Amino acid sequence: MRRTLSALVAVSSFVLATHAQAQTPPGYPADYAALIDAAKKEGKVIVYATTDASSANPLVKDFEALYPGIKVEYSDLNSTELYNRFIAESAAKNGTGDVIWSSAMDLQVKLVNDGLALTYASPEIKALPKWAVWKDAAYGTTYEPIAFVYNKRLVPEADVPKDHTALMKLIEAKPDVYKGKITAYDPERSGVGYLFFNEDIQYFPAAWDLFKAMGKANAKFYTSAGAMMERVASGEHLIAYGVFGSYALARTKKDPNTGIVLPSDFTLVTSRVAFISKAAKNPNAAKLFLDYMLSKRGQTIVEKADLYTLRADVEGEASLTAVSKVIGDRAKPVPIDETLLANLDQTKRLAFLSRWQHAKKGQ
Amino acid sequence: MPTTIYRFIVLGLTILAVAVPLSLVIYQAFLTAPFFDPSAKFSFGAFSFVFADDDFWQAFRTTIIVAAGMAAIAVPLGALLAFVMVRTDIPGKHILEPMILIPIFVSAVVVAFGYVVAIGPVGIFSTLAKDVLGFVPWNLYSMTSLVIIAGLTHVPHVYLYSAAALRGLGTDLEEAARISGANPLRVALHVSLPMIMPAILFAGVLVFFLGFELFGLPLVLGDPQDVLVLSTYLYKLTNKLGVPSYQLMAVVVVVIIAITAPLVFMQRLLLRQAQRYVSVRGKGQKSQPLRLHGWRWIALALVVVWLAFTVAVPLSGIALRSFVVTWGEGVKLLDVLTLDHYRELLDYPNVIRGIVNTLGIGVIGGAAAVICYAAIAVAIHRWNSGWTRVVDYIVMVPRAMPGLVAGLALLWVFLFVPFLAPLKSTMFSIWLAYSIVWLAYGMRLISGTLLQVGPELEEAARVAGASDLRAKRDVTVPLIKYGMLASWLLIFLIFVREYSTGIYLLGPGTEVIGSLLVSLWGTGAVDLVSALSVVNVVMIGAGLAVAIRLGVRLHG
Numbered sequence: 001m002r003r004t005l006s007a008l009v010a011v012s013s014f015v016l017a018t019h020a021q022a023q024t025p026p027g028y029p030a031d032y033a034a035l036i037d038a039a040k041k042e043g044k045v046i047v048y049a050t051t052d053a054s055s056a057n058p059l060v061k062d063f064e065a066l067y068p069g070i071k072v073e074y075s076d077l078n079s080t081e082l083y084n085r086f087i088a089e090s091a092a093k094n095g096t097g098d099v100i101w102s103s104a105m106d107l108q109v110k111l112v113n114d115g116l117a118l119t120y121a122s123p124e125i126k127a128l129p130k131w132a133v134w135k136d137a138a139y140g141t142t143y144e145p146i147a148f149v150y151n152k153r154l155v156p157e158a159d160v161p162k163d164h165t166a167l168m169k170l171i172e173a174k175p176d177v178y179k180g181k182i183t184a185y186d187p188e189r190s191g192v193g194y195l196f197f198n199e200d201i202q203y204f205p206a207a208w209d210l211f212k213a214m215g216k217a218n219a220k221f222y223t224s225a226g227a228m229m230e231r232v233a234s235g236e237h238l239i240a241y242g243v244f245g246s247y248a249l250a251r252t253k254k255d256p257n258t259g260i261v262l263p264s265d266f267t268l269v270t271s272r273v274a275f276i277s278k279a280a281k282n283p284n285a286a287k288l289f290l291d292y293m294l295s296k297r298g299q300t301i302v303e304k305a306d307l308y309t310l311r312a313d314v315e316g317e318a319s320l321t322a323v324s325k326v327i328g329d330r331a332k333p334v335p336i337d338e339t340l341l342a343n344l345d346q347t348k349r350l351a352f353l354s355r356w357q358h359a360k361k362g363q
Numbered sequence: 364m365p366t367t368i369y370r371f372i373v374l375g376l377t378i379l380a381v382a383v384p385l386s387l388v389i390y391q392a393f394l395t396a397p398f399f400d401p402s403a404k405f406s407f408g409a410f411s412f413v414f415a416d417d418d419f420w421q422a423f424r425t426t427i428i429v430a431a432g433m434a435a436i437a438v439p440l441g442a443l444l445a446f447v448m449v450r451t452d453i454p455g456k457h458i459l460e461p462m463i464l465i466p467i468f469v470s471a472v473v474v475a476f477g478y479v480v481a482i483g484p485v486g487i488f489s490t491l492a493k494d495v496l497g498f499v500p501w502n503l504y505s506m507t508s509l510v511i512i513a514g515l516t517h518v519p520h521v522y523l524y525s526a527a528a529l530r531g532l533g534t535d536l537e538e539a540a541r542i543s544g545a546n547p548l549r550v551a552l553h554v555s556l557p558m559i560m561p562a563i564l565f566a567g568v569l570v571f572f573l574g575f576e577l578f579g580l581p582l583v584l585g586d587p588q589d590v591l592v593l594s595t596y597l598y599k600l601t602n603k604l605g606v607p608s609y610q611l612m613a614v615v616v617v618v619i620i621a622i623t624a625p626l627v628f629m630q631r632l633l634l635r636q637a638q639r640y641v642s643v644r645g646k647g648q649k650s651q652p653l654r655l656h657g658w659r660w661i662a663l664a665l666v667v668v669w670l671a672f673t674v675a676v677p678l679s680g681i682a683l684r685s686f687v688v689t690w691g692e693g694v695k696l697l698d699v700l701t702l703d704h705y706r707e708l709l710d711y712p713n714v715i716r717g718i719v720n721t722l723g724i725g726v727i728g729g730a731a732a733v734i735c736y737a738a739i740a741v742a743i744h745r746w747n748s749g750w751t752r753v754v755d756y757i758v759m760v761p762r763a764m765p766g767l768v769a770g771l772a773l774l775w776v777f778l779f780v781p782f783l784a785p786l787k788s789t790m791f792s793i794w795l796a797y798s799i800v801w802l803a804y805g806m807r808l809i810s811g812t813l814l815q816v817g818p819e820l821e822e823a824a825r826v827a828g829a830s831d832l833r834a835k836r837d838v839t840v841p842l843i844k845y846g847m848l849a850s851w852l853l854i855f856l857i858f859v860r861e862y863s864t865g866i867y868l869l870g871p872g873t874e875v876i877g878s879l880l881v882s883l884w885g886t887g888a889v890d891l892v893s894a895l896s897v898v899n900v901v902m903i904g905a906g907l908a909v910a911i912r913l914g915v916r917l918h919g
Contacts, residue, residue, distance in 0.1 A: 054891065057710070075871060088775060106605065230479075236484045258689075344605035349603060
């Protein structure tokens with residue numbers, strides 16, 4: 001059975017391969033057709049990702065339509081599980097994900113730094129922002145602004161904070177209204193929360209005062225974006241600080257009661273980082289998938305899935321161009337490079353967390 | 364095949380299945396890096412780090428309080444409930460019976476979320492209470508609420524154990540007490556329940572264990588107030604270092620095992636005289652339900668109140684959420700009704716596979732697991748050997764590991780044991796993980812039933828010339844048929860609801876609903892979470908109805 005199957009796959013991939021040579025995307029090297037052939041022989045690509053399968057489904061389907069004969073096996077995991085699973089499987093050397101795609105930027109950079117990624121210069125590099133490519137191994141794939149989300153029913157228009165300072169002033173000016181009504185990621189329990197708060201400190205000099213103000217206002221800190229947005233929508237909380245724009249946009253499209261603010265003083269931008277595993281069993285298909293995700297065609301789908309494209313040549317609501325229109329050059333993408341490793345430094349972390357514990361109490 | 368060989372084969376396999384992942388975890392606790400990392404060295408560093416952490420001690424205290432509180436609530440209520448359901452003429456028994464089990468159907472994350480929608484600060488019932496009273500008289504996010512909810516939702520676990528034991532118990536003593544003028548409560552407290560004390564104690568210890576493993580409830584209800592238990596502390600711990608750390612997780616697991624092992628020892632001391640409880644003798648008897656008279660309505664009212672709180676409130680919350688776009692303060696629910704969330708489910712590629720796999724692991728996997736548990740239980744039944752004590756300890760250990768860590772340990776086993784590697788991405792790996800984690804659970808149910816089969820029945824068979832194994836197969840096993848069925852039902856429910864154990868072993872083709880819910884919850888797709896939860900509840904409810912039908916028929 002298995003032999004017949006692989007024979008079938010071999011035959012069909014041969015037929016399709018002769019077909020594919022004409023398909024080499026414009027601007028790609030001439031030998032790309034050989035890569036496509038090799039990928040079709042592999043027949044599949046295994047993707048480990050933190051993006052949930054429902055959001056990624058259009059991307060997967062479109063890739064399979066573009067390269068018939070290559071199946072995408074897509075697994076969504078949370079970032080900690082993805083990391084744990086990937087390092088164990090890499091060490092065991094009997095199969096792991098081919099493409100590793102995660103929103104935990106610091107962990108991704110660590111994995112690349114630890115030598116678990118394959119070096120591969122994608123032909124799409126020139127179309128990408130500089131900060132989004134590191135060592136020809138780690139690639140940013142999205143451009144997700146970190147936003148404030150608020151409850152449109154219950155927060156009067158005049159109160160909606162336009163930037164970080166306005167938020168701080170609002171909390172301080174109306175303690176009765178906003179006590180217990182502000183919410184954010186918990187930097188103590190969530191890696192994403194830690195990353196966001198640390199970046200805030202770089203761009204916002206009064207960041208610690210803002211954190212203290214939140215502490216005084218008895219803000220509630222959560223470990224998932226879902227929990228935060230659901231509770232803002234219900235009115236249990238009124239304003240969520242620091243939520244992935246992608247999740248927020250998807251929510252506001254369905255639920256007209258929530259609104260998004262991209263803070264005008266600066267807006268952090270994060271990116272889901274992808275790399276090809278050194279232990280990949282299907283390295284050629286993995287290259288194809290990575291190139292596809294970064295290509296104009298792939299990024300158009302990324303935009304449609306509300307994940308925010310990072311290519312300047314793709315238009316739409318969830319795009320770099322749309323974000324730039326709102327906040328201009330005050331978008332601050334978190335660069336994908338070794339500075340993220342400093343985030344994982346234990347001494348630095350514990351120092352931050354002990355200061356945070358005071359701030360949380362309003363001290 | 365002589366019994367001794369059978370016993371040692373079963374024993375060997377059991378010990379292997381538990382000891383391999385366990386020893387990996389313990390070994391990991393004493394290293395500086397993941398065990399497969401060449402730079403890993405022997406060290407106590409992980410222990411000193413965890414023990415120096417204030418959060419650890421806080422989580423530790425909270426866990427003890429939650430586990431003890433849970434057991435204190437669930438054990439008496441569950442045992443009484445079993446008495447009322449099995450022994451008395453409470454009205455509507457056939458409707459109540461499947462309803463009682465609902466709290467164990469639904470994954471705890473879903474129950475917790477249902478409570479947020481129903482009685483959270485701006486929940487449906489809270490808003491109603493606010494309209495009437497002017498304030499909300501409860502605080503869902505307090506420690507007390509967590510303990511009460513955890514306790515009440517674990518009543519069915521105790522109920523199942525106690526009811527299975529009661530069914531195997533003759534009613535002559537109860538009738539004697541009744542004739543002597545004892546009221547039903549007195550009969551329950553002084554005659555019936557003391558006779559099933561082994562089952563109740565087993566259940567009590569297990570509920571206490573479950574307290575250590577509790578994850579979904581504290582994750583959702585403890586989130587806003589930062590109420591940490593040991594299983595959610597694992598998350599915080601990971602974040603302190605920035606990088607997920609195997610050795611620190613392993614240390615927490617070792618600590619939990621160190622606490623639970625003495626408990627098992629205590630339990631053994633309590634049960635040393637288990638022979639005393641033998642009550643199914645080699646004679647037939649038809650039991651009469653106890654007449655409650657006026658008490659039957661009081662009993663019914665209490666059961667209904669409990670059901671309303673643990674089933675109706677959270678499930679109405681989650682069901683309502685699945686039909687609306689948004690909810691909460693200032694929302695008119697009629698304006699926001701929708702069916703879109705269910706339509707969206709159909710677009711979701713993994714849902715169908717997830718549902719099929721979930722049913723498969725529950726029905727087929729559950730049956731396979733029960734057969735394994737019965738094989739072990741029969742092997743050690745009435746075996747006067749030190750090995751039985753070894754098995755008693757060893758089956759408890761996996762339950763002491765948080766499901767997530769147990770799943771990770773099994774992933775290691777599948778990765779680094781060469782001949783197991785090809786099975787890694789099949790449902791077999793998930794089945795094995797589930798079966799090992801719930802070993803104590805299923806085995807206790809079966810051995811509780813086994814204890815009530817008098818030794819003279821097997822002895823009679825042997826006197827008539829049957830070999831030891833044949834006596835077990837043809838006498839003992841048929842006698843515990845009812846216990847095995849109840850066990851299958853329980854394992855079905857547990858496997859279908861399970862969400863944390865399989866996470867590390869999941870891949871395309873091995874999705875289960877529980878894990879889909881957890882991954883969707885993280886990304887904010889609450890619409891899908893609520894719709895999928897409702898589908899899950901309906902699916903299991905239907906399955907349960909069928910099982911109860913079969914069970915009742917088989918019983919008659």
